[in-house]
Amino acid sequence: MKKRLMVGMSGASGAPIAVELLKQLQKEESVETHLIVTRGAELTLQQETELSLEDVKALADVAYENDNIGARPASGSFQMEGMVIVPCSMKTAAGIVSGYSDTLLLRAADVMLKERRRLVLVARESPFSTIHLRNLYELSQLGGIVMPPMLTYYNHPESLEDCTRYTVQRILRQFGLNTDAYEWEGL
Numbered sequence: 001m002k003k004r005l006m007v008g009m010s011g012a013s014g015a016p017i018a019v020e021l022l023k024q025l026q027k028e029e030s031v032e033t034h035l036i037v038t039r040g041a042e043l044t045l046q047q048e049t050e051l052s053l054e055d056v057k058a059l060a061d062v063a064y065e066n067d068n069i070g071a072r073p074a075s076g077s078f079q080m081e082g083m084v085i086v087p088c089s090m091k092t093a094a095g096i097v098s099g100y101s102d103t104l105l106l107r108a109a110d111v112m113l114k115e116r117r118r119l120v121l122v123a124r125e126s127p128f129s130t131i132h133l134r135n136l137y138e139l140s141q142l143g144g145i146v147m148p149p150m151l152t153y154y155n156h157p158e159s160l161e162d163c164t165r166y167t168v169q170r171i172l173r174q175f176g177l178n179t180d181a182y183e184w185e186g187l
């Protein structure tokens with residue numbers, strides 16, 4: 001059976017990172033992607049890319065409506081390898097940390113934590129407020145992996161697309177995928 005990976009997109013800046021991730025995951029034959037897009041993410045997608053919501057949904061194997069709280073990812077009995085929320089808004093982070101699972105994306109993340117599955121949060125805001133930092137700290141304490149899409153220079157990126165690809169490689173590594181990507185070789 002293929003590994004099921006949940007991809008949640010919420011309304012922080014960074015929709016192109018999610019798009020690139022979905023494209024890379026299409027190349028992974030062992031992985032089945034399950035996608036949830038929030039209303040906020042629809043807006044950032046519109047602002048930050050030329051793609052429609054339908055274009056993005058077509059990159060996933062299965063796409064769900066965020067208000068369908070009865071869909072399969074709402075249950076721990078639905079076997080999932082893990083979940084990445086990319087980008088993860090501060091509102092979504094707050095929803096997860098408080099266990100306020102009133103949408104499918106929040107419920108799916110809640111399931112990851114209760115089932116002790118991998119939950120990667122590509123959290124994006126700048127600057128972070130103390131509330132944001134407290135929520136992200138607590139999510140880390142709860143087992144979530146908080147990985148903001150930080151810039152790196154040591155890999156000599158030549159474009160924003162390079163930065164996006166590198167961030168996606170780091171995300172894939174969290175799930176043991178694309179391990180032949182750039183690796184620091186030491187000084």
Ligand SMILES: Cc1cc2nc3c(=O)[nH]c(=O)nc-3n(C[C@H](O)[C@H](O)[C@H](O)COP(=O)(O)O)c2cc1C
Binds near residue numbers: 013038039041044126
């Ligand atoms: C163009 C745009 C960029 C945004 N960027 C961010 C961001 O980087 N981080 C963040 O936490 N919220 C950001 N927001 C605000 C969120 O979209 C908003 O709080 C929304 O309610 C999040 O809902 P969601 O998490 O359900 O998608 C942005 C909104 C827009 C329209």
